[in-house]
Amino acid sequence: DPKIIQKPKYLVAVTGSEKILICEQYLGHNAMYWYRQSAKKPLEFMFSYSYQKLMDNQTASSRFQPQSSKKNHLDLQITALKPDDSATYFCASSQPTGGIANSDYTFGSGTRLLVI
């Protein structure tokens, strides 16, 4: 059974629209993250949350907003979508006992977003 569930697996959106990417983890972890990977680029860190509080935000655009309604959820709302937002978005979690930098991450299988 997948320990981190990302929904949907694939998503096609129209430029200017808004979408929410879902992430739920069943590992009992207290830290969650979002990463993005565009073609031929590194996996790019976006956000980290620990105990449902934002720890780090490396995303320049306010169009990307994480939402943590429950401890094991970290959804990603993207507004005013642009073609450049097309990428695979990965959610991850860890148990930050010794700090975020020292914890082992578990990743979901990603949501592939295409903006047309």
Place this chain on the structure above:
Amino acid sequence: GDSVTQTEGQVTVSESKSLIINCTYSATSIGYPNLFWYVRYPGEGLQLLLKVITAGQKGSSRGFEATYNKEATSFHLQKASVQESDSAVYYCALSGGGRALIFGTGTTVSVSP
């Protein structure tokens, strides 16, 4: 800033041959980064393959090895004899300074029978 470089985007190797995937890093804001290799098999999420947090140490898992070379700022991944099941995307990563993982671009390994 801090970064990870993987020079090979794609590697093809025959089964039972050796494999080396290069990884170098720059950690200007982190004195002693933790170093990782993650692997993504088709249709799955990234999985931790191995990690090393002490310079000079070697990590190993599933026949893969990587040594934390602080002088060369490298963390190359090696396997002596690959199998078809090793076909996957391999990501080198670092962390430290309280920050989340920083990844390289990934190397797609295709093992041919």
